Amino acid sequence: MIDDNRHRILNAAARIYAQHGWRGATTRRIADEAGVNEVTLFRHFGSKESLLDQMMQVCAAARANGPTLPLVPENPQDELFEWSSAQHALITGMRSIVRQMISEAEERPRVGGCAADGPAAAAGELRDYMVRLRRAGIIADHVPPVEATAAATMLMGALFADAMNRDLMTTMFPQSVDESLRAYVRIFLRGVGALPEQVADDSRSATRSTTLTSVSE
Amino acid sequence: MIDDNRHRILNAAARIYAQHGWRGATTRRIADEAGVNEVTLFRHFGSKESLLDQMMQVCAAARANGPTLPLVPENPQDELFEWSSAQHALITGMRSIVRQMISEAEERPRVGGCAADGPAAAAGELRDYMVRLRRAGIIADHVPPVEATAAATMLMGALFADAMNRDLMTTMFPQSVDESLRAYVRIFLRGVGALPEQVADDSRSATRSTTLTSVSE
DNA sequence: TGCATATGCAAGCACATACTTGCTCCGCAA
DNA sequence: TTGCGGAGCAAGTATGTGCTTGCATATGCA
Structure with a gap:
């Protein structure tokens, strides 16, 4: 006012x-x-x-409250899907501005720093969740921690690339956002050594909650 | 001359x-x-x-010859690592110009189209390789083809995001390129249902070929 | 009523940018 | 020698851009 x-x-x-x-x-x-x-x-x-x-400061402040993962994991597949969904929606909502910031990061370092800490925080959140998964016995021990870090980076990278490129390179993304994210999460969990019974091939669960397209909060 | x-x-x-x-x-x-x-x-x-x-036409022509994956898969882990390595080096070499093209794709559609078909071709190559893996019995049958497509997109996305952001968001990439790519490939293979004996936890193989930083050809 | 603050409008300034014109110079082939 | 094509140089034009100034108007508060 x-x-x-x-x-x-x-x-x-x-x-x-x-x-x-x-x-x-x-x-x-x-x-x-x-x-x-x-x-x-x-x-x-x-x-x-x-x-x-x-304007950038306001923008950074608005993006501060990203989604979080539960402290005690119960259903990693659903939890990760919802987190990924929120993360994806967040990046998609700012993709235009993020694209500009990234392209100008070399010329104007201040701008680049502004765009960097969002994803960094998200990757940290993911890594923390994964040590919880391991402690809870959901992730097998034979996967080394170094690989867990890389896995977090990998999932974040896939989410980032999907959100940034989906509207530009339409042929690369034949499936819907929901289908893709669900698949990313399943591949991630299997890839990180989650015990098979934790990774249900959920044809029912997929159709059941396919209605929600983005989680705003 | x-x-x-x-x-x-x-x-x-x-x-x-x-x-x-x-x-x-x-x-x-x-x-x-x-x-x-x-x-x-x-x-x-x-x-x-x-x-x-x-200039863009010349640039697109120069980038045409990307790496390829073998027609008959023998050692998927090594083959995928070398392919990923070459792909990563290729994107890294053009990351500045790609960043600009992406940020201007909305304003100037022609520019965007130019940047899109490189990754699209790479993802296609990956998908084709995966059906060969399945036919060769290296990938288990219980993973649906839809998920294989998503897996290809996921690996490409991770490579893309890594190559585009590694120099800007240094905290997000604590490991070396080689370590990261090797991990991506292992997670990808496990995640896509490759039989366990195909995914060696190669502490030796990793240190053995850790010297080569990029594969130019 | 008065005064301060916020806003609009018109004009302008200094500089950068895309692009042009007219001229000169140089090398090379007929 | 003549002519021609490529290149440099100096200058100029029209427009865009960041930013300023001066003045008129409205709004709200004492």
């Missing part, structure tokens, strides 16, 4: 930046998108750089 | 575009990088758009 224009400008800046990148996000375009005179933009933020900096 | 400047300009354009993107790749910068007067750039290519278009 108060300082409404400030938020309008920040939101407009996020949209324009996601579409056109740093150089393409001109102050005129941002002001137009916000429905605001270009001058008020400078009166509020002083410079384009300062505006985009603040 | 003949038309030397043409190639110099095209190479310079590729380098500058990879660093700064479309908007950042100004004709002045490209001409400077090529050691050539800006005017000769226009005399050769007519416009910036035409120059960058031709």
